[in-house]
Structures are given as structure tokens and as C-alpha cells.
Amino acid sequence: MARVVVQEAAFDLGAEFAALTAGRRDIGGIGAFVGTVRELSGGQRLEAMTLEHYPAMTAASLSHIAAEAERRWDLLGCTLIHRIGRLEPGAPIVLVLAAAAHRDAALAATGFLIDWLKTRAPFWKKECFADGDAHWVEARAEDDAAAARWSEPG
């Protein structure tokens, strides 16, 4: 069963790692991805980013994405945490952990989870700049291409 959380507060990578692996002797590798707020955006310096989501849909959407990863790989656990609200440059936004008996599954599932999350989970980023300029981030074709790598034939 995946651990799926949407929260305003920062997450504790060490605590999440410990919770995922506590008492487990069957895990052989854990893949981890942490997404953080990058200061430079299109040559402008970001003051902060605000993350909005669709509360009634978000948790179900993340659980569905995690279930799809569990269907494709033999995972021994996975964790998906996404933050919402106002986040400043350097702040962590998203955490993906995937545990498996072997590294191939752990690393592949980690890549799959973040790629699908970026194109399927109902979150939207608004960038705010020091000069008062603010705009909603547009979806990137590169993210669609990254997610498409995981489409199954047929």
C-alpha cells in the first residue's frame, strides 16, 4: 500500500525513509526523487510559487498513479508526498520514494511516478516575481514526452 499525502508543511525525507523501511528485510533498493522550487524561471528570479490543487480529486489521483506503479513493478512500498500553498526558492515540493527487491524496479518506478504525477495529478503552479509580476506555469511538452515514455504498447 502506498503512502499518499498532500500537505502544506515541509516533509522530512529521513522520517519518510525510516517509515518506508522500518522492520523490512526484503527491500534491496529504494529510489528517491525530491522536486524543489528553482529560483530562475525564464530568466526571471522567482520570489515564490503558489501551488493550487483540486482537493476532492488529488488524493485519489495520486493513489491511482501509485497503484499503476504497483501494477507495473514488484514494489515493496512507495511514498508520494506533494506540498501545496506558498513555497519559496529552494523549498521541497514533492517527494517520491519507491522500494523494491532490486534497483531496476525501484529506479524505474521512481521515474514513472514523478513523470505521471507531473502530467496527471491536479496541481497548478503560479509563479510570483519580485516586481509583482505573476503568472500560471504552462504545461511543458517535455513533461508530456517524459510521461509518454511509460505508455504501454497496444
Added chain:
Amino acid sequence: MSAPSLHILYFAWLRERLGLGEECLMLPEGVDTVGTLIAWLRGRDDRYGAIFADGRVVRCAVNQEFAGPDTPLAAGDEVAFFPPVTGG
């Protein structure tokens, strides 16, 4: 019997452009899919016309599941309109 209604939600720039996060709507006559709802909303006023203008990429979910123009609608459904997602 309560009147047949739709609960409609708007997110990100659609919410800001409309100045509205959600609304309830009596199911208009002839509206039975996402596509016919969009056509009906477009005809309502310029703000709706602008957010659903040609060339604007707007995604939709019905009852919290991604939906397309042909997805059927019925009274009591929750319909959400939003831009392509940008989380992660």
C-alpha cells in the same frame, strides 16, 4: 424533488479569469455531455467565451475523473474545468 443541477468548479487561471471558483447550475436543456456544456457556457457571456475560446487548452474532470467532450453529464455531477496540470 430537487431540481437537477450541476456543480461546476474552476481552477487556476480559469478561476481567476472568471472571478469564480465554483457554481451550481440547473442542467440546461440540451446539455448532456461535457462538449454541450462548454458550448452552452460559451454562449453565456464574454468571460465564459474567453476561457473556452478556441485555442485555449482546458481540461475537464467529471466526478473527479478526467473527461473528454463526449463524456456524458447528468444531474448531480461534479464538473471541473482547469488548465493542463503543472505539479511535481
